[in-house]
Amino acid sequence: MSRSAKIFSTLKVTVLVTVLAGMAGCATTSDERDPRDPWEGFNRGAFEFNRGLDKAIVRPIAKLYHYVTPNFLEQGIENFVTNLSYPVTIVNLLLQGKFEDFGVSLGRFALNSTFGLAGLVDVASEQGIPRHNEDFGQTFAVWGWENSPFLMLPVLGPSTLRDGVGRIPEFYTDGVSIASNEFDRFEPLVANILTLRVNLFDLDDDLNEAADPYLLVRDAYLQSREFQITDGETELPDYDEFLDEQEDFEQAE
């Protein structure tokens, strides 16, 4: 308990630093405001902070980890943390009333946790059992909290107010955070962060070369969340609105 209190107070300091940085960044905010991003100034500050943290610490360590770890072991570790976090999906399938997927997912977790050697081997996937992807943010959206402002969380990355609130119950459901809070075991947390970062290496170039890296992350996040919330049944973008109305470019008619 005292440990999580410590984590929270560290977070508080981080947030404070970022708010200040964000205020400093306000002046450079672009003129066209996106209604989904009312806190753009703060968010850009948090984004810069996160990128600095990444460049200085997280990415170099993840590079080293990726370099020294044999592939089969890295895959095993990824399977392990994915399985350990899977209760988040299971609980949220139940909360969204997807009972059949809930049952199958419970079976998946049991199978991987036992025959899959505590999750190191993803036997369930080998058996063709699908892996779902749900969390509390998605559940809140399904329950009706649909539009929520974009929020760049210091350290934790892109989110919305809704998805950020969703992280609180997740804290008590995710095996990775339970291990660190209740049992003082931080290995899964470290493994989780390294795995996430290694999986993002491919995107480093895209981000570095983007005209506006912050916008790229925001757009990609909001679109892919919409996709997850609707389980792939997202509406298409409004292409007609994208076209400049003054131009007449319709060939078909």
Add this chain to the structure above:
Amino acid sequence: MQVNHSMKVFGTAIFLSALVLGVWPAQQGYAQRDGVDFSAEPHALVTEISDTLFQSINANRADYRANPDQLDELVEDVFIPVLDRDFSARLILGKHGRGLSPAKIEAFGEALLDQLVSRYSDGLLEFDSRDQVKVLPLVGKNTERQTRVRTRIQLNDGDEAPVDYVLRKTEAGWKAFDVIIEGISYVATYRNQFGEEISKDGFDKVLSRLQSGALKLDKGKSDQG
């Protein structure tokens, strides 16, 4: 966690974005034809394109590995006829395209495609089997003029990436103008990127940067493992 996962899939699969590639019919026994039938309905069109591409890659994999320029050429040859490049360019430019000559818009679309092809086409060589890609049956709101074709791509680590293509009917038949990977639309995302850049630096500067950027990427292919 989940979000980062989709960013990863986005990264792995984005090379498909300009390319509409590598698709294998979900129904077995689909009749193969020579070349591509441009009057084909969207579903069949996506399937045929990928057949053509996969055949060529399977036959010449070693050559393409040794000579990436040849692969870029193949990809462009196969895709250019079925892409509505100018329409994509118009959507991406939006109000910034106002008053630009058709030639400039064409140049923008061409430079954007060149860059995407030279950057991502080598990703195609990672695909060993057509079974890694399947086209799903059409569902949802599809009209006579606009259709979304859904595909699922099996990545080598076992994950599956949903990749959708959006096609529209033109005088020259159905053509693709957007790709949506895990819900992330290529047109919508680039629209914001270029919008920002063009308001800052103006269209001509952005265009010439895009054109020279394509050259640079061509020579120094990423060695990311």
